Amino acid sequence: MTKPRHRFNLNRAQVVDENFIDFVKGLASPASIQTRAITDIIDHESGLTAADLVELFESQVIVRHQDIESRNMRARNEGFYTIASAGHEGNAVVGRITRRTDLAFIHYRSGAFMAERSRKFSGVDFVKDTMLSFAASAEDPISGGRHKVWGSKALFVPPQTSTIASHLPKAVGAAMTLPRAARLGIQTPIPQDAIVVCSFGDASANHATAQTAFNAASNAAYRHLPVPLLFMCEDNGIGISVQTAANWIEASFRDRVGFRYFRGDGLDLIDAFRAAKRAVDTCRTERTPVFLHLRTVRLLGHAGSDAETEYHSWGEIEANEAKDPLLASAKLLVDLGVVSPSRVLEIYETARSRVAGGSRYAATAPKLASVDQVVSVLAPHSPQAVLEEADRIVAREQRMAVFGDEGHLPENKPPRHMAALINQGLFDLLIKYPEATLFGEDVAKKGGVYHVTTGLAKQFGLARVFNTILDETTILGLAVGAAHVGFLPIPEIQYLAYYHNAQDQIRGEAGSLQFFSNDQFRNPMVMRIAGWAYQKGFGGHFHNDNSIAALRDVPGLIIATPSRGDDAVKMMRTCMAMAKIDGRVSAFVEPIALYMTKDLFSNKDHQWSFAYPAQGESIPLGEAGIYNEGASDATILTFANGVYMSLRAAKELREKHGIEARVVDLRWLNPLNETLIIEQARASERVVIVDEGRKTGGVGEAILAILYERCGGDISVKRIAAVDTYIPLGDAANLVLPQEQDIVRTTRDLCRDNS
Numbered sequence: 001m002t003k004p005r006h007r008f009n010l011n012r013a014q015v016v017d018e019n020f021i022d023f024v025k026g027l028a029s030p031a032s033i034q035t036r037a038i039t040d041i042i043d044h045e046s047g048l049t050a051a052d053l054v055e056l057f058e059s060q061v062i063v064r065h066q067d068i069e070s071r072n073m074r075a076r077n078e079g080f081y082t083i084a085s086a087g088h089e090g091n092a093v094v095g096r097i098t099r100r101t102d103l104a105f106i107h108y109r110s111g112a113f114m115a116e117r118s119r120k121f122s123g124v125d126f127v128k129d130t131m132l133s134f135a136a137s138a139e140d141p142i143s144g145g146r147h148k149v150w151g152s153k154a155l156f157v158p159p160q161t162s163t164i165a166s167h168l169p170k171a172v173g174a175a176m177t178l179p180r181a182a183r184l185g186i187q188t189p190i191p192q193d194a195i196v197v198c199s200f201g202d203a204s205a206n207h208a209t210a211q212t213a214f215n216a217a218s219n220a221a222y223r224h225l226p227v228p229l230l231f232m233c234e235d236n237g238i239g240i241s242v243q244t245a246a247n248w249i250e251a252s253f254r255d256r257v258g259f260r261y262f263r264g265d266g267l268d269l270i271d272a273f274r275a276a277k278r279a280v281d282t283c284r285t286e287r288t289p290v291f292l293h294l295r296t297v298r299l300l301g302h303a304g305s306d307a308e309t310e311y312h313s314w315g316e317i318e319a320n321e322a323k324d325p326l327l328a329s330a331k332l333l334v335d336l337g338v339v340s341p342s343r344v345l346e347i348y349e350t351a352r353s354r355v356a357g358g359s360r361y362a363a364t365a366p367k368l369a370s371v372d373q374v375v376s377v378l379a380p381h382s383p384q385a386v387l388e389e390a391d392r393i394v395a396r397e398q399r400m401a402v403f404g405d406e407g408h409l410p411e412n413k414p415p416r417h418m419a420a421l422i423n424q425g426l427f428d429l430l431i432k433y434p435e436a437t438l439f440g441e442d443v444a445k446k447g448g449v450y451h452v453t454t455g456l457a458k459q460f461g462l463a464r465v466f467n468t469i470l471d472e473t474t475i476l477g478l479a480v481g482a483a484h485v486g487f488l489p490i491p492e493i494q495y496l497a498y499y500h501n502a503q504d505q506i507r508g509e510a511g512s513l514q515f516f517s518n519d520q521f522r523n524p525m526v527m528r529i530a531g532w533a534y535q536k537g538f539g540g541h542f543h544n545d546n547s548i549a550a551l552r553d554v555p556g557l558i559i560a561t562p563s564r565g566d567d568a569v570k571m572m573r574t575c576m577a578m579a580k581i582d583g584r585v586s587a588f589v590e591p592i593a594l595y596m597t598k599d600l601f602s603n604k605d606h607q608w609s610f611a612y613p614a615q616g617e618s619i620p621l622g623e624a625g626i627y628n629e630g631a632s633d634a635t636i637l638t639f640a641n642g643v644y645m646s647l648r649a650a651k652e653l654r655e656k657h658g659i660e661a662r663v664v665d666l667r668w669l670n671p672l673n674e675t676l677i678i679e680q681a682r683a684s685e686r687v688v689i690v691d692e693g694r695k696t697g698g699v700g701e702a703i704l705a706i707l708y709e710r711c712g713g714d715i716s717v718k719r720i721a722a723v724d725t726y727i728p729l730g731d732a733a734n735l736v737l738p739q740e741q742d743i744v745r746t747t748r749d750l751c752r753d754n755s
């Protein structure tokens, strides 16, 4: 049907547009067809009516014009995004059949789904909102101009990043935890009969992150757990330029354990509607993972910048365009006698002008105009409210019900090591926050590798404290999803090295949600990670990882790392309060080597055992611990194991060298408290940074930068940091990690050279 004039026209949006008009003009005239009542049922199995068809078609058309206009906007430098839904408009049926409260994490080509979802809430102006998003306007109601995303608070569609498949683990998490919330009496933003929807492309289905989500859902269903999750694969047979093998999606998902598989033709509204209806109904009633395989076609290339002719012949491009679902929908409507061709064209042109109006408005709508505006929602912090929340005291009876009697209250027990205190701190947090849930590998019966979670599962039940499958992406995705449905998750990562394995769930997903949703969606959590090195004679690199670059790299992520048990409890209280009040995500890095440490200077001195802090005590974000405060010969800036080693070094410096060094436990590695660092550095004008992290990517780098930028040459600084290497097994580990004697020597030399 492509006219010869269209060959070699690189502007395929124009071609597809003209094709549609020509095609409809060529359809049989209204006089020759019967007319139907809008209430007529067209398909008895699904209940699809003529009215459904008309509205579905209107949604398809609106999205098509948005796609065409996005390219015009780009050409005028008024728009900044051109990935289209063109050819995928059949997904409108899923938008129509699902409910507004069916939490949806969607693909960038799910525009027609979104158009249909928008019908379910009168306060949403779909066209204007999409145009504002293309234009990256600060008025874009979902991201505030930070990205072109599909999303809406009112429509329960959180925005997704461009990282394909990264939204699937959280979809699994939301679907798995929604039923748990009901059992626990946790208030959820969506009703209990909601389902969770996620959509993605065929190529994305191969991604490790997608596969891990399929596996987690499959495994849960296999264990007879409810997982009301609809996976919608929009299969256009290609990923950018790479073809998906014929029937690959069907072959690999049709018989996946625990999945119900449905196939629909997204190029045919009746077939797609029927399949979607079955899929959604099955998912809703059976509470089981459903895989809806929707056939689509990709029109207009991968994005506006994609020269499709590099990998497709003109013939192939035209053959795809001939499959345009809008042609099929128009023909269906006319053939069924639902509307006339001229009415089809009217609908088409009305949509064009609505979109053009939205585009005109968006072109001049305000943009993000300052750094403050850009970052205003990245890391919200309300210190006063957080402090009050952290110090909020739980009713005595509630604690008594868990701890038993006065003597068993943790604050009435003798001083103990960090693992024991964190454990008790977690008991208190699970009492304080009924919506808190703790999960990870081995955390339940075993109580974690280091017994930090001992007794929690028994006390609070396996609905709240549970083991996950062995997969960090699943653990963190579960946390994000659980947060979306109202939980306050405390996921545990067994070792820092295994955070790296799954970091995109924090860096790309959890960390970015408030930013890309203009703080309308939040996924608060406190991610506990057993980390750092110095485990004597055990572990090698994988249990002694000291690289926090991957955490420091996440914008807005709070990094907390205690050096002693009482601090740990007080800092955890603040992290939970920041999650609760400001929706924040924290990484709580617990130094494994100090978990069981009781003594500081000599055997049985118990100087590293601490009393459990009473309710109402917390350590605010940024507050440091200062030891030997009056000391003015040198300032040691450090954290975690560094504090322990530095205190021992300071004793030796005093006793053997007459040097008085103060030791500053920074506790919070992101954001760094610059004011405090400067103050403490100025107190002696000689600074030793003890960073057990790696020289590259460790926090020492940032401290050096702060000191240099803020103090110039006024202050003498030396840095001790770990060697840029993986950590070897056994005693060789000490060759590459900062040692107590390094601190003594460096501080002594610094004082001697700058006396």
Ligand SMILES: Cc1ncc(C[n+]2csc(CCOP(=O)(O)OP(=O)(O)O)c2C)c(N)n1
Binding pocket: 109, 162, 163, 164, 200, 201, 202, 203, 204, 205, 234, 236, 238, 239, 240, 298, 302
């Ligand atoms: C993790 C990741 N790797 C690579 C990309 C770049 N990329 C964007 S879309 C895409 C192809 C996706 O194909 P498919 O899942 O079939 O979706 P389609 O675009 O065909 O709808 C690729 C490789 C990305 N966004 N994320």
Ligand SMILES: [Mg+2]
Binding pocket: 201, 202, 203, 234, 235, 236, 237, 238, 239, 240
């Ligand atoms: Mg594809």
